[in-house]
Amino acid sequence: MTLALALFQPDIAPNAGTLARTMACFGLSLHIIEPAGFPVGDAGFRRAGMDYLDRATIRRHASFAAFELWRGMEARRLVLCTTRGAVPYAAFAFAPTDVLLLGRESAGVPEEVHAVAQARILVPMAAGARSLNVAVAGAMILGEALRQTGGFPD
Numbered sequence: 001m002t003l004a005l006a007l008f009q010p011d012i013a014p015n016a017g018t019l020a021r022t023m024a025c026f027g028l029s030l031h032i033i034e035p036a037g038f039p040v041g042d043a044g045f046r047r048a049g050m051d052y053l054d055r056a057t058i059r060r061h062a063s064f065a066a067f068e069l070w071r072g073m074e075a076r077r078l079v080l081c082t083t084r085g086a087v088p089y090a091a092f093a094f095a096p097t098d099v100l101l102l103g104r105e106s107a108g109v110p111e112e113v114h115a116v117a118q119a120r121i122l123v124p125m126a127a128g129a130r131s132l133n134v135a136v137a138g139a140m141i142l143g144e145a146l147r148q149t150g151g152f153p154d
């Protein structure tokens, strides 16, 4: 089993496409928790994902409950990436089977999802900065998780 990335009800198709491409480049799977703010096959999603989408492993979950069912079966830890996180991501000890959850662009994740996560991590930012673009935050955190767990392809 390898690291996975999940998007909670993503709003912006090109961000999701960018992350689908990123995951395809590392041979990892992307999980999309519905409802997304764009249809399957959205042009912006395809433009950002380019031909990498042909080799991307993307799994859509109908709801957070359905995602949780899958996660339970795989016995993966849920690591929430959040601007309200307590642990700076580089100081966090990632496991090779973690699923890294990113919130929606407009609103992050609801309280109940915050509460379910086994860990909450953040990319520290300068005072006054609200948040990073979700694809940038995801790429930074994924890179550190891959580095720590030896997950980069040879």
Ligand SMILES: C[S@@+](CC[C@H](N)C(=O)[O-])C[C@H]1O[C@@H](n2cnc3c(N)ncnc32)[C@H](O)[C@@H]1O
Pocket (backbone or CB within 6 Å): 081, 082, 083, 085, 101, 102, 103, 104, 105, 106, 107, 108, 109, 121, 122, 123, 124, 125, 130, 131, 132, 133, 134, 135, 137, 138
């Ligand atoms: C544009 S941000 C969401 C901003 C939203 N207003 C909020 O309060 O969460 C979209 C997602 O990117 C991730 N993100 C953005 N900046 C981050 C940071 N500095 N540390 C960790 N995750 C971050 C989080 O998963 C966040 O839910």
